Amino acid sequence: MRPRAAQSYIDDRPEDGVFRVHRDVYADPELFELEIKYIFERTWNFLTLESELAKPHDFVTTHIGRTPVIVARDAKGKIGAFLNTCRHKGATVCRFEKGNAKFHVCLYHGWAYDSAGKNVSIKQREAADYAAAFDAESHDLIPIARLDSYQGLVFGSLSPDVPPLLDHLGDLKFFIDLHMEQSPNGMEIIPGRVAYTYRGNWKMQLENGQDPYHVDTAHGSFMAIAERRRKGQGNVAARELDWQKRNNVQIGAYEFPFGHSSVWHEVAEPERRAVYPMLDEIRARLGPVKAEWMVKQRNAVFFPNLQIADQIVPILRTFRPISVDLTELRSNVIAPVGEPPERRAARLRQFEDFVNPGGYATPDDVTVFADCQTGFSATGVDFLQGYARGIGALERGANDEARGAGLHPLASVKGHRTQNTEIGTHAPFREWVRLMEAGMAGRKAYA
Amino acid sequence: MMVEAGAAADSMAAGIELLHREAAYLDEQRWDEWLALFAPDCEFWAPTWTGEGRLTTNPQTELSLMYFAGRGGLEDRIVRIRSGRSPAALPLPRTTHMVGNILPLEPPQSSRLRLRSSWTCHAFFPLMNATHIFFGRAEYELTSGGTDWVIAKKKTILENDRIPMAIDIYCL
Numbered sequence: 001m002r003p004r005a006a007q008s009y010i011d012d013r014p015e016d017g018v019f020r021v022h023r024d025v026y027a028d029p030e031l032f033e034l035e036i037k038y039i040f041e042r043t044w045n046f047l048t049l050e051s052e053l054a055k056p057h058d059f060v061t062t063h064i065g066r067t068p069v070i071v072a073r074d075a076k077g078k079i080g081a082f083l084n085t086c087r088h089k090g091a092t093v094c095r096f097e098k099g100n101a102k103f104h105v106c107l108y109h110g111w112a113y114d115s116a117g118k119n120v121s122i123k124q125r126e127a128a129d130y131a132a133a134f135d136a137e138s139h140d141l142i143p144i145a146r147l148d149s150y151q152g153l154v155f156g157s158l159s160p161d162v163p164p165l166l167d168h169l170g171d172l173k174f175f176i177d178l179h180m181e182q183s184p185n186g187m188e189i190i191p192g193r194v195a196y197t198y199r200g201n202w203k204m205q206l207e208n209g210q211d212p213y214h215v216d217t218a219h220g221s222f223m224a225i226a227e228r229r230r231k232g233q234g235n236v237a238a239r240e241l242d243w244q245k246r247n248n249v250q251i252g253a254y255e256f257p258f259g260h261s262s263v264w265h266e267v268a269e270p271e272r273r274a275v276y277p278m279l280d281e282i283r284a285r286l287g288p289v290k291a292e293w294m295v296k297q298r299n300a301v302f303f304p305n306l307q308i309a310d311q312i313v314p315i316l317r318t319f320r321p322i323s324v325d326l327t328e329l330r331s332n333v334i335a336p337v338g339e340p341p342e343r344r345a346a347r348l349r350q351f352e353d354f355v356n357p358g359g360y361a362t363p364d365d366v367t368v369f370a371d372c373q374t375g376f377s378a379t380g381v382d383f384l385q386g387y388a389r390g391i392g393a394l395e396r397g398a399n400d401e402a403r404g405a406g407l408h409p410l411a412s413v414k415g416h417r418t419q420n421t422e423i424g425t426h427a428p429f430r431e432w433v434r435l436m437e438a439g440m441a442g443r444k445a446y447a
Numbered sequence: 448m449m450v451e452a453g454a455a456a457d458s459m460a461a462g463i464e465l466l467h468r469e470a471a472y473l474d475e476q477r478w479d480e481w482l483a484l485f486a487p488d489c490e491f492w493a494p495t496w497t498g499e500g501r502l503t504t505n506p507q508t509e510l511s512l513m514y515f516a517g518r519g520g521l522e523d524r525i526v527r528i529r530s531g532r533s534p535a536a537l538p539l540p541r542t543t544h545m546v547g548n549i550l551p552l553e554p555p556q557s558s559r560l561r562l563r564s565s566w567t568c569h570a571f572f573p574l575m576n577a578t579h580i581f582f583g584r585a586e587y588e589l590t591s592g593g594t595d596w597v598i599a600k601k602k603t604i605l606e607n608d609r610i611p612m613a614i615d616i617y618c619l
Contacts, residue, residue: 096498192509192511197609218534220530220532221533224526229523234526235519235520237516238520348511357610363615367535371574
């Protein structure tokens with residue numbers, strides 16, 4: 001079955017107050033193939049943090065869609081990103097997740113590349129009787145088309161036809177700032193990593209971060225744990241916000257261009273936030289607005305592959321599409337460089353407790369994603385109804401909170417916590433339509 | 448202090464039995480008996496890999512899969528399982544643990560044992576109709592105040608750390 005026109009999958013009629021997403025968007029393997037081609041391979045993707053590449057020759061390997069990529073700092077200190085595939089027979093030239101290497105040597109025939117991607121050795125080249133045509137070709141690793149960074153976050157694009165990174169990020173820069181400016185000494189990824197897969201489409205994790213509605217049901221057991229900890233029982237070292245006290249807080253969301261969005265919550269107990277002990281310094285350095293926003297719980301999406309979230313502690317979570325119903329997640333916890341040991345430990349306990357695959361929240365999310373994926377097999381049903389909360393309170397452009405932060409969203413919404421807005425999902429799906437439509441029509445992704 | 452050969456053998460036998468009980472109680476969902484194998488001030492630690500070859504070495508400065516300073520952290524997991532409100536545990540996976548290669552890490556003493564073990568956990572996830580084998584190795588410090596031995600420290604290393612969805616204490 002040929003996929004239909006991209007617009008037909010998203011029933012987006014603002015004048016009627018309607019936003020619905022067709023189930024096939026999560027379940028059709030042909031659409032998934034087109035997403036890889038027209039979304040992941042044609043726009044900016046988050047790759048890594050510069051702090052992971054602190055020294056010359058440090059490297060990390062990652063993927064843009066399915067394309068294996070090496071990101072490396074060369075001898076002169078410049079960061080480059082290359083397709084992780086040997087020019088000779090195509091093997092990856094680096095098998096490791098991260099490390100330090102002056103040279104990446106292909107294990108198959110020994111072709112070697114330096115940390116700037118330049119070919120420095122073709123084994124037995126002199127005796128090879130290569131024709132002149134071979135010598136005329138470049139044998140270097142192929143650099144990806146665009147590479148740039150903002151606040152230490154490194155982004156790359158396989159397509160040259162993308163807007164400049166800063167234009168592409170737009171107001172998402174503010175939410176990146178809220179993560180990366182928490183310390184005057186900079187922020188770093190805490191060593192250690194968790195990688196896990198779920199049986200569900202990649203967009204489910206993307207949406208989950210924009211979905212406060214699920215929290216008190218899917219994470220109901222966590223509420224029972226929190227109740228114990230209030231009484232001083234259980235793992236009190238990991239204790240964070242008292243979720244019972246959230247009942248009177250305000251919640252809001254913004255839609256931004258290029259598929260980005262963010263949800264925020266006010267916090268009833270700012271003193272329990274990891275950032276709280278640093279707030280005086282932050283206020284003095286950055287002013288009151290950013291300080292106030294750092295206290296809020298936030299969950300921003302960089303479309304298509306990164307969640308910039310601070311529900312509990314600031315994290316960066318990437319989602320990698322493997323197949324239509326299989327997705328790999330990696331979560332990193334970031335922290336101030338030189339953080340006092342007791343605060344570092346508390347941050348770790350809170351992260352492990354909530355975000356880890358052995359924690360209290362993520363396991364419940366990913367198992368319900370599997371339920372959704374199973375449910376998508378049902379026939380005789382088309383559009384989902386999970387994108388409508390908050391539409392009645394939608395304001396075009398910026399609301400007061402956005403104006404106060406100097407933000408220019410396409411739309412804003414705000415309400416009582418139990419409004420549990422779902423409008424944070426709209427921007428990603430509108431960008432999904434735009435990129436898929438452009439790809440299917442043979443047009444460039446960006447004007 | 449030299450320990451009599453007979454006393455050392457008794458300690459080893461008790462330690463091996465404790466590790467077997469720990470595995471059996473998890474598989475049989477005898478949660479209270481499982482918890483009682485741990486000292487109230489026990490340390491339970493599952494480090495993460497930082498990449499291919501290195502484990503995190505300090506739970507206070509590096510990320511762990513799980514780290515609990517005290518049995519309360521384990522009790523929380525049991526509260527969650529019993530709450531019936533965690534989608535990740537509905538239905539609860541069924542597991543079979545096998546524990547072997549138990550060796551002393553230091554000469555057995557009458558009131559302290561340091562052991563290493565290798566373990567596998569075959570887990571059946573009814574939700575996915577799928578089976579996964581978690582495997583790894585563990586280091587224990589066991590103490591005895593008199594007749595009963597308890598786990599004072601457990602460090603368990605999940606070797607295949609590309610986790611399908613989620614893990615809980617019964618997967619390790």
